[in-house]
Structure formats: C-alpha cells, structure tokens
Amino acid sequence: MSEPSSARQRGRAGGRQRRQSRLFFITAATPAVVVVAAIILIPLIVSVGLSFTGYSIDIPGKLPWVGLQNYRLLISDPQIPTVLENTLQYVIGSVVAETLVGTAIAVLLASRFAGVRPLRVIYMLPLMVSWVPVAITWRALLDPQSGWVAATLTATGLPAPASWLGDPHLAMVTLVATDMWVGVPFIAILALTAILSLPLDPEEAALVDGASRVQIFRHITLPGIKPVLVVAVVFRTVDTFRQFALMDLMTGGGPGTRTTVLNYYTYLTTFQYGQVGYGAALAVCMVLIMAVVVTLVFVFGRRR
Amino acid sequence: MKQSLVARSLRPSLAHRVAVWIVLGVGAIWVLVPIVWLLYTAFKLPVDAFAFPPKIISPFTLGNFRTLVDNGYFTAVLHSVIVTTSSVVASLVLGLPAGYSLSRGSFRGKNLIGVFLLASYAAPAVIFIIPLYFIYTRLNVLDTYPSLVLAYLTGLLPFTIWLSRRFFDGLPIELEDAALTDGCGRAGVFLRIVLPLSMPAISTIGVLVGLLAWGEFFGALILTGPNTVTAPVSMGNFISYNTNNWSALAAAGVVVIVPVLVATVIAQRRLVSGLTAGAVRQ
Numbered sequence: 001m002s003e004p005s006s007a008r009q010r011g012r013a014g015g016r017q018r019r020q021s022r023l024f025f026i027t028a029a030t031p032a033v034v035v036v037a038a039i040i041l042i043p044l045i046v047s048v049g050l051s052f053t054g055y056s057i058d059i060p061g062k063l064p065w066v067g068l069q070n071y072r073l074l075i076s077d078p079q080i081p082t083v084l085e086n087t088l089q090y091v092i093g094s095v096v097a098e099t100l101v102g103t104a105i106a107v108l109l110a111s112r113f114a115g116v117r118p119l120r121v122i123y124m125l126p127l128m129v130s131w132v133p134v135a136i137t138w139r140a141l142l143d144p145q146s147g148w149v150a151a152t153l154t155a156t157g158l159p160a161p162a163s164w165l166g167d168p169h170l171a172m173v174t175l176v177a178t179d180m181w182v183g184v185p186f187i188a189i190l191a192l193t194a195i196l197s198l199p200l201d202p203e204e205a206a207l208v209d210g211a212s213r214v215q216i217f218r219h220i221t222l223p224g225i226k227p228v229l230v231v232a233v234v235f236r237t238v239d240t241f242r243q244f245a246l247m248d249l250m251t252g253g254g255p256g257t258r259t260t261v262l263n264y265y266t267y268l269t270t271f272q273y274g275q276v277g278y279g280a281a282l283a284v285c286m287v288l289i290m291a292v293v294v295t296l297v298f299v300f301g302r303r304r
Numbered sequence: 305m306k307q308s309l310v311a312r313s314l315r316p317s318l319a320h321r322v323a324v325w326i327v328l329g330v331g332a333i334w335v336l337v338p339i340v341w342l343l344y345t346a347f348k349l350p351v352d353a354f355a356f357p358p359k360i361i362s363p364f365t366l367g368n369f370r371t372l373v374d375n376g377y378f379t380a381v382l383h384s385v386i387v388t389t390s391s392v393v394a395s396l397v398l399g400l401p402a403g404y405s406l407s408r409g410s411f412r413g414k415n416l417i418g419v420f421l422l423a424s425y426a427a428p429a430v431i432f433i434i435p436l437y438f439i440y441t442r443l444n445v446l447d448t449y450p451s452l453v454l455a456y457l458t459g460l461l462p463f464t465i466w467l468s469r470r471f472f473d474g475l476p477i478e479l480e481d482a483a484l485t486d487g488c489g490r491a492g493v494f495l496r497i498v499l500p501l502s503m504p505a506i507s508t509i510g511v512l513v514g515l516l517a518w519g520e521f522f523g524a525l526i527l528t529g530p531n532t533v534t535a536p537v538s539m540g541n542f543i544s545y546n547t548n549n550w551s552a553l554a555a556a557g558v559v560v561i562v563p564v565l566v567a568t569v570i571a572q573r574r575l576v577s578g579l580t581a582g583a584v585r586q
Contacts, residue, residue: 017484017489017490020489020490021408021409021484021490022409023490024405024489024490024491024494025405025408025409025411025490026405026409028401028402028404028405028494029401029402029405029406029409031398031401031402032398032399032401032402032461032465033402035398035457035461036421036424036461036462036465039432039454039455039457039458039461040424040432040458040462042435042439043431043432043435043436043439043458044431044432044435046435046438046439047431047432047434047435050434050435050438055438060441105327105328105331108324108327108328109328111316111321111324113315113316113321113324115321115325116324116325116328119328119329119332121569122332122335122336123331123332123335124568125335125336125339125565125568126335127568128515128561128564128565128568129338129339129561129564130515130518130519130520130521130536130560131519131521131536132519132521132536132539132540132560133342133539133557133560133561134338136539136543136553136556136557137338137341137342137554137557138338139543140341140345140550140553140554141337141338141341143550145354146353146354146355146550148337148341181334181335181338184331185335234426238426241428242428242429242430242522244521244522245521245522245536245540248521248525248540249540249543263428263430266430267430267522270430270434271437271526276434276438279430279434280434280435283428283430283431283434284431286428286430286431287427287428287431290426290427290428291423294423294426
C-alpha cells in the first residue's frame with residue numbers, strides 16, 4: 001500500500017468514525033430526551049393550561065375556561081401577603097443561618113490538630129436522614145410534656161415555653177431551627193471538602209507574615225471556597241423554598257397561618273380545598289420566583 | 305494529610321484548640337441527639353416514651369416493631385424498596401448514556417440543555433405533581449408503580465444526567481481516543497471502557513439518587529394509594545392519627561434510617577467527593 005492512499009484511508013476512517021460516534025451520541029441521548037420531554041414538558045404545559053381553568057377536584061368532569069381570573073385572584077387574595085412574608089422568613093432565615101453557621105463549622109472542622117477528624121463523620125449523618133423522620137423526631141423532642149428539650153430546660157432550671165410549635169412567636173423560628181439540623185451540616189460538609197482541597201502554601205505564607213486567622217479566612221479561604229459555597233446556597237434555597245414535610249408534619253401551616261409558606265399554601269389550595277386551577281396558577285408563580293432567585297444568586301455569586 | 309514544618313511550628317495554642325473542641329463538641333451533640341433519641345426510643349415501652357417527665361430507664365422491648373407489623377408498615381417499606389430500586393435503575397439506564405453524550409458529543413444547544421436540566425431539578429415538585437395528579441386521574445393510573453416512578457424521575461433524571469455529565473467531563477479523553485483509533489466503536493468505548501472505569505462515580509450517583517427517592521414525601525403523598533403507599537407517607541399518616549405513640553414512630557424511623565446510615569458510613573468518602581464533583585464544576 002502506498003503512503004498517500006494509507007493517509008487518505010485513515011482520513012476516511014476518521015470521518016466514518018465521527019459519523020458513527022455522532023450516531024451513537026444521538027441514539028444514547030434519545031431515550032432520556034424523550035422521557036424528560038414527556039415527564040417535564042407535558043406536565044409544565046398542563047400546569048399552565050390548568051391555571052387558566054377553574055378546575056376543581058370536587059367537579060372532576062368539568063374544565064371551565066376562566067382566562068386570567070386565577071392570576072387576578074392571586075393579586076387580590078388576602079392570604080397572599082402573609083404567605084409571601086412567611087416564605088421569605090423561612091427561606092432567608094434558614095439559608096442565611098445555615099450558610100453562616102455551616103461555614104464557621106467547616107472552618108473549625110478543617111483544623112489540623114488532634115480530635116477534630118473523627119467529628120467530621122458525625123456532621124455527615126444528618127445529610128442522610130430524610131425530611132419525614134427529621135420532622136417526626138424534632139416534633140417528639142420538642143413535645144412540651146415528654147420531649148427531651150423541655151425536660152432538659154426544666155432540669156437545668158431554665159424557663160421552657162408552654163409550646164414551641166403552637167406559639168405564634170416561636171413556630172417559625174422552631175421550623176427554621178429544624179431545617180438547620182440538615183442545612184448546617186450540608187453547607188459545612190461541602191465547604192469543608194472545598195477548604196481541604198485548597199493548597200496550603202498561601203495560608204502558611206500568610207501565617208509566617210503574621211496575618212490573623214480572620215484575615216486568612218477573609219482573603220484566602222473564603223475566595224477559594226466561594227464557587228462551592230454559591231452552589232451549596234443555591235441547593236439550600238431551592239430546598240427550603242419547596243420544603244413540605246416540616247410544615248405538614250410539625251405545624252400543619254399553623255398556628256393559624258403563621259407557618260403557611262407558598263409551597264404549603266399551594267398544596268392546601270390544590271389538594272385540601274380542591275381548587276386545582278388556582279393551585280396551578282400558584283405553582284406557575286413559584287417556578288417563576290425560583291427562576292429569578294436562582295439566577296440572582298448565580299449572578300451575585302459570580303461577581304468579585 | 306499535608307503538614308509542613310511551618311504549619312507544625314505555628315501550631316495553635318492550647319486555648320485555641322480547647323475552644324474549637326468545645327464548639328464542635330456542642331455542635332456534634334446537637335447533631336447526635338435526634339439520632340440517639342430515635343435509636344433509644346424505638347426500643348422503649350410506649351408508656352415510658354410518653355411519660356412526663358420522660359423516663360430515662362425503660363425495659364428493652366421489640367414490641368414497637370410488632371406494632372409496626374400490625375399496622376402494615378413493612379408493606380410500605382417494601383413499596384419504598386420497589387419504588388427506590390426502580391427509580392435508581394431507570395435514572396441510571398436512561399441518564400448515564402445521555403450524560404455521556406452531553407459530555408463528549410458536540411452539538412448545538414448543549415449548554416442550553418445543561419441549564420434546562422438544572423432548572424428541571426430546581427423546580428418545585430408541585431409544578432409537576434399537580435398536572436400529573438390530573439393526568440393520572442384521567443388515565444386511571446393513580447396508585448401504580450410505573451406512574452409513581454415516572455413522577456419521581458421528573459427530579460431524579462435531570463439530576464442524574466447533570467451529575468454524570470459533570471463526571472464524564474472530568475475523565476481523561478486520551479484513553480477513549482486510543483480505543484477509537486484501535487477500531488473500537490463509540491458504543492464499545494462507552495460500554496467496555498468508560499462504564500467500567502466509572503463504577504465508583506456511578507455507584508455514588510446511584511446512592512445519591514436512591515437517597516432522594518427513599519426520602520421522597522410530597523409526590524408520594526399525592527400520587528400513592530393503598531397499593532403503593534411508601535414508608536415516609538405511612539409514617540406521616542401514623543403521626544397524624546397516633547401522635548402519642550412516640551416509640552412506635554421512632555421504630556418506624558429506625559427502620560428507614562438505619563440501612564441508609566450503614567450504607568453511608570461504608571460509602572462516606574465517595575459520597576462527599578461525588579457531591580463536590582457536582583458542586584465544584586457547575
């Protein structure tokens with residue numbers, strides 16, 4: 001075989017290979033694309049469609065078209081301002097507290113002296129516990145009669161509130177504190193892994209130059225872990241915004257409507273009061289809000 | 305662990321170390337108390353678990369688990385096992401090839417697909433569950449496994465594709481190129497080289513997806529009935545009707561949590577690296 005023909009052959013083989021690869025990529029991706037389109041796009045379209053109807057669970061035979069009426073109701077609904085305020089309190093309260101405490105714990109867990117490493121495993125445990133057992137356990141621990149928290153407070157002579165979840169001043173804070181049991185370790189473990197993957201030299205150089213721990217954190221550690229921290233914050237924001245189990249199993253949205261957040265209000269409207277059309281409109285709004293918030297977090301997170 | 309001479313000479317003072325130990329210790333207690341409560345209360349007599357003030361010493365009993373058997377809780381656990389296994393298998397079978405194509409293939413709209421997948425994962429479940437409830441009612445498929453697994457996939461499949469794509473992006477491409485030049489087709493490269501090499505990452509993704517499916521509550525609450533009710537839903541029902549039986553509830557929690565904790569302790573390193581691989585290269 002002569003030289004040029006072999007080269008040409010290789011070229012042709014490469015072309016065939018590329019075509020063959022392309023065919024494989026398309027074949028391999030198609031099933032997932034079809035399923036994703038079916039289970040995500042179709043429900044999305046149906047949701048938007050339902051939000052223009054007065055569909056109700058109680059009258060399943062009828063699909064009355066009501067145009068923008070559900071969206072108009074959304075603006076005039078007297079519950080909405082309270083629900084939005086509750087949502088803001090829950091999401092911002094949880095995410096801010098979890099980020100601050102979680103990062104602080106990560107910095108401490110990254111300490112390189114004896115007795116710290118075994119603790120890292122302990123802080124991983126809550127990540128594996130799902131929300132239903134979390135809700136049940138904390139409800140039991142906070143039980144005003146038989147709960148361990150009340151018993152500990154009484155035993156140490158500290159005042160214990162008559163009820164954590166029934167008191168309108170305490171219910172929201174209590175839910176946030178419960179959310180933190182999972183959220184703080186989540187942020188801490190992600191941030192810890194990021195800190196441990198940072199090079200040691202800049203920190204040591206700064207230490208030799210007499211920089212304080214605060215300065216090292218502010219100028220070396222924090223910028224280094226920021227990309228991971230931003231993603232962790234997005235995960236927590238998304239998760240707190242759609243938190244359901246804690247409201248459903250600990251407070252039922254109460255006392256009154258004190259802990260009824262947007263996600264829970266959408267659930268109540270749709271499945272307890274049966275107003276599917278209005279519920280769908282609320283759900284569409286939730287998606288829009290989430291889209292804006294996540295974009296904002298990424299945009300601000302990228303800066304500096 | 306890297307520890308240079310400089311770091312050792314700048315060892316933190318005793319006071320500093322004690323302060324760190326105290327703060328982390330208090331945090332660790334806060335983390336451990338609920339888990340200890342579950343493990344402890346599950347084996348207590350119901351009367352003692354509900355006593356005021358709480359009784360610390362109580363005879364060891366397995367009676368709470370018998371209560372769970374009588375209430376059909378283990379049927380719900382079995383449903384959970386079926387739904388979780390199916391969800392993990394479906395997510396991996398559909399998601400891994402798609403993730404690989406997104407990572408190695410070059411076609412228009414690749415980044416847009418990535419954003420779409422992330423958005424689908426981040427969207428509140430209620431936007432899918434309301435229409436699925438409507439559609440399933442019409443098709444008369446509420447309370448069946450396939451319809452429930454499809455509902456779970458709305459969150460799990462985008463998550464799997466996105467995570468596996470991030471992972472495949474980090475695999476060295478040279479090996480695949482070599483195999484391609486040797487006449488191994490793209491499908492052969494994927495099945496015989498990429499998949500075996502990625503087993504650790506695939507098992508990590510599988511465990512993460514399994515954790516999410518195992519704990520799923522909202523979708524299951526709406527879309528299941530007596531034939532498919534899952535453990536979290538069953539537990540939720542139990543607390544609504546039986547608030548005072550803390551020890552039976554704790555036993556129900558133990559049944560759900562202990563397998564997961566055991567799996568975690570075994571796989572802990574991989575889990576963290578899997579989570580951060582997804583987080584670092586977003």
